[in-house]
Amino acid sequence: MDTAMQANFDNLESEDKNLQYQAFMNIIEATKQEVDWAYEVWDVLIIGLTSPDNHKRSRYAQFLANLAISDPEKRMLTDFPTVWEVTKDKRTVTARHSLQAIWRIALAGKEQRDMVVNQLVNRFETNEGEKNYTLVRFDIIQDLRNLYDEIQEAGIKRIALDLIEKEADAKYQKKYAKVWKNV
Template sequence: MNSDILKEFERSKSKDKQEGYEAYQNILAATDSKVDWAYEVWDQLLEDLTHKDNHQRSRASQYLANLSKSDPEKRILNDFPMLWEVTKDEKFVTARHCLQSIWKVGIAGEEQKNMVMNYMVERFQHCQAEKNYTLIRSDIIQNMRNLYDILDDENIKTMAEQLIETVEDIKYKKKYKNIWK
């Protein structure tokens, strides 16, 4: 890992919000493509998924989702349940940031895509008791759209359409359908 990216990880934990945010943006940009240093930070990121600071949990989850494409050992297949737990974080904003980036794990390969889809389908079907479940469902449908746009897998579109059809509230059904227009 080059020293610049290492500094960005250090800066991302800064007490200075602006400095931390800039570093966060730089790390997301760096991990948008495959990198050869994913495993140098992987274990720390897993640890940070349960950090006392919700910003660190949020960032760690987003970094791991991005780094999944740089995971030739497919560690994410074993570590995904820890990442998924952040989608249920006590701080809804943290949970939502994680959920909105979780689709990126699915572009890492067929196994990863199937795993992410299974988790999202199950959550969509059983999240009605959760607070803000309509936002959770919206994020899941958007995640499926993001995966479809990159992978062009008709099974993803079909599954999203089937889930949308199970929604009884006309307002939300329409909202979810609009994601696919």
């Protein structure tokens, strides 16, 4: 890892919120492509998923989701349950930010894609009664749309549309369907 990227990770701990935010954005941007330093931070990020600091949990889950494309050892197949747990965080914003990034893990390969899609489908089908379950469902539909936009796989679209059809409340069914408008 070069010194600039190391400085970004260091700045995540800064007292200056603007510096923290800029560091976060720099890391997110860098990890949208493969990087050669993923394993230099991987274990620290995994441990941080259980930090008492909700900002750290959220950031680290997002970083790991992005770093999945830089994981030739396929560690994510083993570490996914720990990342997925953050999508159920007691802090709504932490849970949502993590869930909104989770689709990026599916870009790492077929095994990862199947794992992520299966978890998203299962969560959509079983989360009724969960706190903010309609927001969670919306995020799941958006995740599937983001994945579809990236890989253009018709099966992903079909899965999302099938989930939307399963929504019993017409108001939410319409809201979720808007995510797939113009496809």
